[in-house]
Amino acid sequence: MRSFARRTLAVGGVCAVAAAPLALAVGVNGASGSTAHAARTVSLNDTGNLHKTSKKGFNLYESGNASGSVSGSVTLHLDVVSTNKFTAELTVYPKGSSISGKASGSYRTDGGTASFTGTLSIDHGSGSYSGAHGSVSFSGTIQRSNDSVTVHVNGKFSS
Numbered sequence: 001m002r003s004f005a006r007r008t009l010a011v012g013g014v015c016a017v018a019a020a021p022l023a024l025a026v027g028v029n030g031a032s033g034s035t036a037h038a039a040r041t042v043s044l045n046d047t048g049n050l051h052k053t054s055k056k057g058f059n060l061y062e063s064g065n066a067s068g069s070v071s072g073s074v075t076l077h078l079d080v081v082s083t084n085k086f087t088a089e090l091t092v093y094p095k096g097s098s099i100s101g102k103a104s105g106s107y108r109t110d111g112g113t114a115s116f117t118g119t120l121s122i123d124h125g126s127g128s129y130s131g132a133h134g135s136v137s138f139s140g141t142i143q144r145s146n147d148s149v150t151v152h153v154n155g156k157f158s159s
Contacts (some may be wrong), residue, residue, distance in 0.1 A: 042129070044136050045154050046092070048074040052147040060142070062149050070094050076151060078116075078142075080107055086116045088138070089150070097127030099157075103138040114142040122157045132159045 042105040046068030054061045058080040060067035066074045079087045088103040105118015125132025136155030141146070 021117050025029070026140060039158050040132070041156050042058055042132075042159050043069055045069050046071070047077070048092075048132070048140075048149075048151040049073060050076055050149040052152060055147060060147055060149065062147075064149075066151075067113045070099065070134075072097075076149065078149065080114075082107075086118070088116075088120075090120060090138070090153075094127075094129070098125060098131045099129045099132050100124040105138065109144070112144050114144055116140055116142075120153055126157055132157055134158050135140075 017019055023042055023145055046066045048064055050064035052060060052064035053063050060076070060078040062076040062078065066072055069120040070092060072092050074093070076093050077104045084107055086105060086107040087104075089100070090103060091098055091100040096101045099122060101122035101124070103118050103120040105116060107116045108116065117137075119135050120138035121135050122132050134155070134157030135156060136153050138151070138153055140151035
């Protein structure tokens, strides 16, 4: 009977030692295997060259590409809400990710060009920019003849 108890304890001990690395891996990575990433600061200094996809009244819908520190395709919905104010929604799609936010600020026209300047509040991100949030400067120009937009974003946000 003693030898049976010793063998049972020995086998149990071997199983416990073999299972320890698995338990550590699950404990470190979580049951789903996902890992959390540390928050980071992202410097943003990009320019987007956009073209009109549609226009409804004083609402411009634009798309194009951004180049700079976070390059990718861009969509913009710009709404001129009065003779001197605008609101906008911007999404940038860097490879496999997205960064989105809402902007507002001042708007003015000067002949065939309109310009806007304000703040973009980043409130969403996915992929490598998951959890993106912060505020950056937002400005640009509109060529009124064809409604093409050049937009600039500059500043730092957290992701």
